[in-house]
Each structure stands twice: as C-alpha cells, then as structure tokens.
Amino acid sequence: MIKFINSLEILILVILCYFCFNLCSACSEQNEEIVPINAVVYFIDSESGEDYNDGKSESSAWKSLKNIGDTKLNPGDEIRFKRGSNFSGVVTINDSGTYEQPIILSDYGNVDLHSPAFTNTIFNPENNQYGNCIRLKGSFVIVENLYCLHTVAELPENAGGFLTMWELGAIYIDKSAENCIVRNNEIYDCGVGIKSYGPYARIENNYIHDCNRVLKKWDWGPLAIWLGADNQEVCYNRIINYRVVNPSITWGPDSYGGGADGGAIEIDDARYPKSNISIHHNFSRDCQGFIEVTWTDVKQNPPYTDFEIHHNVSDDYQQFIALWVGANCKIENNTIIRRKKNVNDWGVINITQGNSNNYIRNNLIVVENDIVVYPEGGRDYVFPKSIISNNLYYALKGKLNMGLADPGANAIFVDPMLLDYIDGDSADDFKLTSASPAINAGLDLGYSKDFSDIDIPQNIRPDVGAFEFTQDSK
Template identity: 25%
Template sequence: MTTTSRGTYLLKYFLIFLVLIITSCKDDDIAPAPGTGGPPDSPPPEPNDVGVNYYIASSGDDSNDGLSPETAWKTSGRVSSHEKFEPGDQILFLRGETFDNITLTEAGNGTVKDRIVIGAYGDENLAKPILQGSRDPFSFTIRINSMSGITIQDLKIQGANGDQIYIDPVNGRCDNIKILNCHIDGENGRHCIRFETDIDSGSFFGADSVEVAFNLIENAGQGYDNTSDGLNFSNVQKNGYVHHNTFFNNKSEAIDIAAGTGHVVEFNIMDGNGDRDSGGIKTHSLTGNGIHDTENMIIRKNIIKNCIQHAVQIQDGRFIKVFNNTIYHNEENGKNALLIGSSNEALYDADTWITGNEIKNNIFHGVTHTITITVIRFGGSKSGSPAIFWNDHDRYDISNNIFFGGDEANAVVVRIQTNQFMSDEPYTDFSNLGSNNSLPYADFLQYHPDNFNVNPLLNDPENGDFSLKSNSPAIDAGLAVGLTADFDGKAINGKPDLGAFEF
C-alpha cells in the first residue's frame, strides 16, 4: 500500500469514527442541567421508523386514517376508540387547539426503548394543545388503564372534576410511565396526577419505574376538595423519579407518596401559595395495596415554601433520607415545617419498622410554630404508653439542620394524639398544649445536638430568592451526603452548604 493510499484509508475510517461519536452523543447534548426550567416543547415529529404517528386536528375527520397532518383524525374520541397502539406509536394533537378527554383501556403497551407517546405537533410558537376534561359525569382528562410504556408530554391538561391524569392498573400493571413538560391544572377537580390503588377487587396490580419531570402542576382541589394532591403516588411500588417540577397552589400536599421503595424526589419547587390546607411532601405506609412499606427513599434539593400545613411529613418508614432542602414558611399560625411519627397503628410498635431515617443539611425557616416537630401516636384500640421514636438516634438521625423563626421555648412539641392522624381544626396553636406535650429546643438538642437555631441569612426569601448571603452560617456547615450539585446545578466542592443552594 502506498503512503497516499494508506493516508486515504486512515482518513476514511477516522471520519466514520467521528460520525459514530457525534451520533452517540446526541441525546447527552440535549439533556437539561439540574435546576433549569426544563426542556423546550418537543420539535415537530420526525418520520417514525418504529411505530406510526397518528395526528389529531380540529380540521380533520374521524373517518380518515390519521396517519398524516392532511388526513388527521378530528376528535379525542377517535383516539379512545382505537383498538391497539403499538410500541413507538405517537398520538399527536395540534398545538394551539383544544380537544376532549381521552381514555385508553388495555390499548397496547410500549417498551422502555419504544414508547407510546401522547404529545403535540405543529408550530412550536403556538400554545400547548389543551385536553379539556368533562364535568358531567364525574370523569378524568387522561385515563390510562392497565398499560405500560406510555409517555404523556407537551400538553395542557385541565377541566375534569376527577383527576386530570389518572393512571389505573385495574387489570394489569402500569410500569414505565413518563409525564413530561406538561401544564396540569386541577382547578375544580381532584388530584392533578394520581396513580390509583386498586385494593377492593381481590387482585392487585401496581406501577414501577415512573418519571414525573419538568411539569407545572397547580390548583389541585381548588374549589372542589381539600384532600387533593398535586401528585398522588399511592400505587408506585418502586423507582419513582420526581424532579424539576413546579407545584403551585395545590389544596393538599404537593406530593403524597403512599409507600414504595427506591423513590427519588429532587429539584422541585413546592409552593402552597399560603392556602391553609396546603402541604409540601408526605410519606406514609398504606395497607391493603400490596406495597405496605415506605423505605429507601431520597428527598433532596427541593424548595418548599408557603405551605401552611406540614411542609415535610415523614409519617412512617425506614431509610428515608431528607437532605439539603430549603423550607420556608411565611404565614402566622401555620403547622409544622417537619413532622415525624406514624399513621399506622399496626406498624408503629414494630421495633424494626421506623428506623434508619436521616434528616440532614436542611434549612427549616418559619414563623411562630411552623418549625415545630410533632410526633403522633395513632392510638386506635391500643392502650398504654405510646412508643415515641423521635429521640432514638438510630430511628431518626436529625443532624446539621437549621431550625429558625419560631419561639425557641416551644421549638419542639411532642404531641401525642390518638384515633386520628391530624387535627381537623386548621391553624392548631401548638403553644397552647399542656406542658407535658411540649419540649424546649434545648431539651431536643440533648438527643440531636448537631442542629442550629440561627438565622440562615437567605438573600430575599419573601420574593423567592433562597440563596445564601455571604455571611450565612449555612455556608460549609453541611455533612457529606453524596451530593455533587445544588438546585441550580452549581458544583459542590468540599463540605456542602445547608439548604438547596451553594454560595
């Protein structure tokens, strides 16, 4: 081989190698960084080499084949009546238009690689297509029954008097569900997103590997039901991933996780908007649904603000890690920034049940009694002295947190309550409890000494800036808990700061 031909040969294979490298990096190049506002709306769909694209537009006709924008279907009803979708199929609604609700019942499954997508097409400058729920009869805007491998993305979902997105594994599992980059408005309805629990049929099907990310989830239950959540995770058995969402003005919890294992909740904003029933995140056990346990869960780098009910509730569980969150209350006579205890009589007295929980590096900033830690004994039919676990370091390791803004003399309240988990009365004033139920902050520190009752010196929390001032005592005050970046994606070098932001 001559020198010239050898050079041509090497150049040819170098170019092939370069093309392969660029192709393999394509997905990484568009991945959003932590703390960003999320990905933009998906671009117009490209030719589909796996499944087929089905188009829906108001100018269409349900007698069409739906396989092109020119032969689009007209209504959501035509989608609901389609017998079976295949892996890789896309169900695409035209941007800037409004459609009715859809229900898919055992209408095919996607795979982890080739998912069935319910999304959008058309001019990216137009608004997300709206799926409008019905109010008569009781209904849901998007209902997925016993299907896996589904992605719901780039839609505005609103108007149902039930749940806006209702995932129901009534006859089979609902694994690998993704809800991405949607605006979900639950006003005058119930939960914005709900993974249902079927506990009455005698058989049980659940959901694994669920992702909810980059969504605006707001107004659940407003004008309808004060028990409604932004995201109700009552049926996700393992590996739920909830990240980079904004929860706003939801009537009950932003996120309610009823049992399961391996869930990660990070980089979310949970804003209760001062609603008297609003809460942040709650974990608890749930009997009868085939899951029961709440364990091995991570709650980190979230901002939880303006929640008048409990901002962080760890009702039951083991090995739940609550790391580097910033919690800010700004209402008088709110409830607790942190609540620990149990809601399950059958599990509470089991010595191995509540164990290994870690609450570290958080900022709990409130007013009046909102930094109270409450421990609740679910009494039921049991009698005798309640088992109080909060002062057992092996069950609750509460370290390197800032608790600030309350009355230090009553910063911690041990509240023993039977027969119900939470009081029905809003704005419970914990300072009026009997002396046997209150514990001064200094006494709390005997069990958990590495905590601080100091002003964290946040820059402008009233206007949403929870970053740290240059003289904040939170700087470099954290424990190493395996985090590499803060809420905005800034690298953590050395000891982490307390809260969601690095200085």
C-alpha cells in the same frame, strides 16, 4: 443386534445436518426481517382534522379522540396533538412500547399557540369514567407537552369509597403500566393532577397549579401528585397553590382536620407496601403541605421504607412532611420555609412511627408564627434510632419551638442569609448569599447536583439546604 455406522453414513449425516442448519438460519434471518414494523405518527387537529382521514400526516389529521381506541399502537408509534387544539374526554393507551421505542403522546404545530388542551368532567364508575384526560395501561409510554385543565373534583355523593377515589387523576398511570414517563406538561385546576400506580414511573418537570376545590365525598383537598405504588420518581416539578380552606373538611380531630386540606404530593393506599420512592428537585409554594405519607385507609400500618426526599424547596402551609408511617427514609438537603399558617398546621417535620430509623440531615428550616419544627412523637418514641444532623433552624418571627425532638448533632441556629426571603415567591429567591452560615456546613451525603443542577460541593464541603452557593447567587 448392534448396527455400526460406517464412515460414508457419517459423512452423509454431517452433510444433511449442515444443510438443515443453514436452512433454519436462513428462515430465522428472513423472519427477523419481517418482524420490525415501521413506527407510525398519528396527528390529531381539533380544528381542521376529520375523523375519516387516516391520521398519518398533518394534512390528513383526525379531528377527535375517538379513533385512538380503535388503533393498535406498536413500539415507536406516536400520537401528536396539534397546539391550539381542545379535547374533551379520555385518551386510554392500552398498548406498550419498549425501552428503545416508547409510545409517545406529544404535541406539534405553532409554538405560539397553547399546548393541546384536555379536560374531562365525567365521573361515573359504573361506566369506568373517572374524569381522566390521559389514562395509561400500557408500559413504556411517554406523555409530554400537553395541557390538562378543569377536571373532576366535586364528586357526586354516590361516588363510592376509597377505591373509586383512587381512580382520579388528570393523567393516570395504571398498575399495569411500567416505566412510563410524564414530563413537561401543564396541569391547571384539576382535583388530582397526576396519579401513579405504575412501577418505575418518572414524573418530571411538570407545572401543576391553582386548584382550590374540595374533593367530595371524602372532603379531601386537591392533590397535585398522588402516588399509590413503590418505585416512583418525582423530580423537577413546580407545584403552586394546591390547597383548600373549607368548613366541610372535618375528617379528623380538631388538631388534624377542621377546615383545610390538600397538598403537593401524597403517598397512600395501604394495600401495597412501598419502597424506593425518590422525590427530589421539586419546588412547591402555597400548597397545604409538601408531602403527606398516610398510614391508614382501607388497611393500616403498611411497610413504607426507603424514601429519598432531597433538594426540594418548599414554601407551603401545614407541613413539609407528615410521615405517619415510614422507616429508613432520607429527608436531606431541603430548603423549607414555614411562614404560612391557616386553620390546620402540623409543624415542619411530623413523624409518628416509633423507632423508625430515619435520616434528617443538611436541611435549612426557617419558621415564623411559632410553628413547631418537630411536633409529634418525641425523642424516646419516634427518634431513638433516627439520625438528625447538620440542620439549620431559624425563627425569623416569633420563637423557635423545636418541639419533641432534639435538634441533632452540629445544629446551626442563625439567620441563613437568603437572597430574597421577604419577597420570595420563586425557588431562586431562597438561594444562599455569600454571608450565609449554611455554606460548607453540610455533610457529604453523596449527592452530585443541587436544586439548580450545580455541582456538589462548590467549596470545601456541601452546603446546608437545597442550594450550593456560587458567585452567581449574589
């Protein structure tokens, strides 16, 4: 039998639904008021703090790092280390912030004192110790204004293979840590400065300098910034003197080993394909190469694509870029000075992958000592689909040896007339003067800021190299 609902019953149902809806809304609003947690700032002072304090004010700061691991961090929380403090060991952050409320590791105190200093010389994989000072496992974490020094380089003979070596890094971003930022830190004499596996990491405005030690057991040189994943951005860093000359470095044939290694930036770990890596506005000097992109370690021939390498200034040894594997990569508007040569040299732009469709445009390249510009491959093998255009090539001393590639369209072969090339040891020394033929000689590639954050273009067309000429350059 079908039962019909009369109008009174309908009215009662409507009223009940109304009250239920409002009751649920009230509960929801009440819950939303309970959820947010006030951000907490924790203070750590190695000189005057005490670990039995609550750490929640400068006057009740902790003394050491040990309480950090027992503390649940919430979005917006901060850990502040007092300037002038010194710490040994590793800070591991397992918790995550959010885009709006990142977890922050930073400094506080007297700016005349040195930044909070961290070191770690313990490498024992059996106990998950890899010589890290800061190890990030959570997402949306910012590490800034810290000082790392004298971390692990000389590993024991039983250190293990690639997988354990890849755990090195004074500041280490793990695979689980997304959208982390490492900025404004100083790193001195660390075998590996910053290592990142974290998706969407940004490594920005760090000063990484002076490590000349061999990484045992693989006889590698020191690495300032080491990338093992895609979606990385490395920008505005200053990297000085990361290299080692040592007869124990014999990892390849005579032409590719034999005594020197290291570098400013390395990209490897062939287990993972890599794309969307942006390396821009960095200055590198006296390193054993600016960038090396390797193609074989535990695996071979990984797909590495879509790297953007632009507006960098390099005054290094060995090579500006060794791109063993890489397609559709843009190498553009860099100022490359290759006048330094030691027992290992790979030319200027060393690309070996065949038919790889890369872009080499608007670069300013000055060489000395007969250093080869394109030492590998050859036009028919490596470069048939690559676009090489609007580069300036000049040999200040010795002969200009282009190597195995054509110079490309609209090439310029003349002194670029730089500000202070002879005595140059800062990026600004390689700015253009008013007489430079690089002015207005570049293609418009869509970049908006030069190395010095000057608008592009300043004149009719963009300039060649990392700098736009301005009257202030004189």
